[in-house]
Amino acid sequence: MASRKRFGIPWPDCNDGLSYDDVVSPSDAGLTLLQFYSTNYKSSAPLQGWLQRIKSGQITVDGSVVTDSDTVLRVASKLVYHRLPWKEPEAPHMIEVLYEDDDMIALNKPSGLQVLPGGLFQQRTVLTQLQWECNNQGSCEMHKRPHPVPVHRLGRGTSGILLCAKTKVARARLASYFADGTSHIGVKRDTNQKIGKIAKIYRALVSGIVENDKMTINQPIGIVKYPGVAKGLYVASQSGKPALSAVEILERNIQENSTLVQVKIQSGRPHQIRIHLSFIGHPLLGDPLYGVDGQPKCLDCDFIDESFAEDGGYQRPTKPVPGDCGYHLHAHKLFLSHPITNELVEIIAPLPTVLQTPDEVKESASMQQTA
Structure with missing residues (x-):
């Protein structure tokens, strides 16, 4: 049995941090710097946490670091919060390719790897590995195409098939497939009505x-x-x-x-x-x-x-x-x-042993012995 392509770059010890941009709206003009952040971004940090961030010089106003939390904001001022680099929790980095053509790629996402940035995982994601792989191959720059992007999500603890689009057209059509619902493919013979893709x-x-x-x-x-x-x-x-x-x-x-x-x-x-x-x-x-x-x-x-x-x-x-x-x-x-050709595509992600029936375990072991 031919081995499938795998890719992945080990994660750096710390990520590069993040920057979050804001422009002061008329409704926020007159608020202090602390009021602005502690009101608009309650879910990011408590009030005392935002006070610490301001005093540590992590926020700029119109390009200048401001450490006075009582600074009154003016309309249209540009604010940037610089989140310091941090060590993200452990996550696998190797990803297996199950299917690939010019329009889409299907990955076998390992359990423990997040699909898109969120929370503590901003760099250690499938999206980052796709970007790095594309840059390493030079294919994105040569053809002036963006790196593939996931068109749906899997929970971090869920493994298996993750479908990604390589083009804008494929992305839009695949997204519409998921929006229309899943579990059926084909056409109802009696009404000629499409029942999902x-x-x-x-x-x-x-x-x-x-x-x-x-x-x-x-x-x-x-x-x-x-x-x-x-x-x-x-x-x-x-x-x-x-x-x-x-x-x-x-x-x-x-x-x-x-x-x-x-x-x-x-x-x-x-x-x-x-x-x-x-x-x-x-x-x-x-x-x-x-x-x-x-x-x-x-x-x-x-x-x-x-x-x-x-x-x-x-x-x-x-x-x-x-x-x-x-x-x-x-x-x-x-x-x-298929989002472009309309041909039926079947993709299978090999099962972890714990999710195999006894017969499937025996069959898998037999295949490995004969490979």
């Missing part, structure tokens, strides 16, 4: 023994306030947006009190599979965040720690957050209508 199939290991061989979960998913998650946490909620997951049992392990399942998702809500399986009483084995009923394990979610870390930001939450790993969820198969 992409299908995603996942494997997951859940706690407990699931009784029904097949089931459909259509619990809506909404957002609640939660410490450490600025935009709120996605949970099962009757007032949320529609979401549908089709679950099929592959193996029940009585001894380990776990069930191996296959899941097709028709919608793509954040953390949908984790929430839906939790909702039916079978959260993913090892999931540090979701317990039962599609809710977080901790319910006292109104407390916010006002202490701040060395860089002035909030301390890392003591409660689990969505990016925490430990569960087993893998984007295993993807079928799609």
Whole structure:
């Protein structure tokens, strides 16, 4: 069996830091520097944290460092907050290529690697590795094309197929596929109606023994306030947006009190599979965040720690957050209508051993022996 292409550059010890630009609006004119940042960016740092950042010279006003937190701002002034470099948490850097052509590339994202910048992970992301790979090959500069970009997300702890676009046209069309919903491909014969251009199939290991061989979960998913998650946490909620997951049992392990399942998702809500399986009483084995009923394990979610870390930001939450790993969820198969040619494309990400049935484990071992 031919080995697939892999790429990845080891992460530097520290990233380069970040700069955040603002222009003072008429409504913010007259505020002090401290009022501006502590009001507009509450989720970044508590008031005392912003005071520390100002006094340490991390903010410029119209190009000059300002350390007086009581400086009154004028309309149209340009503000820049310079976030100091930091050592990001450990994350894998090698990525396997599953499929590639002139329009798109499909990656096998390892668990523990974030897709896009966010929180503590600003450099250690799939997006950064794509950019570095493109620059190393020189292909982006030669053809004056940007580096590939992901057209959807996978949770940091989720492994498997991540689809990325190489061109603006492919990006727009693939994004529309996901927006239209997934799980069905083709045309209804009786009405000639298109029923979707992409299908995603996942494997997951859940706690407990699931009784029904097949089931459909259509619990809506909404957002609640939660410490450490600025935009709120996605949970099962009757007032949320529609979401549908089709679950099929592959193996029940009585001894380990776990069930191996296959899941097709028709919608793509954040953390949908984790929430839906939790909702039916079978959260993913090892999931540090979701317990039962599609809710977080901790319910006292109104407390916010006002202490701040060395860089002035909030301390890392003591409660689990969505990016925490430990569960087993893998984007295993993807079928799609090619964004340019409309040909059917099938992409498969090899399964981790823990998500294989006993027969698949034997088959995998046999293939390795004969390779």
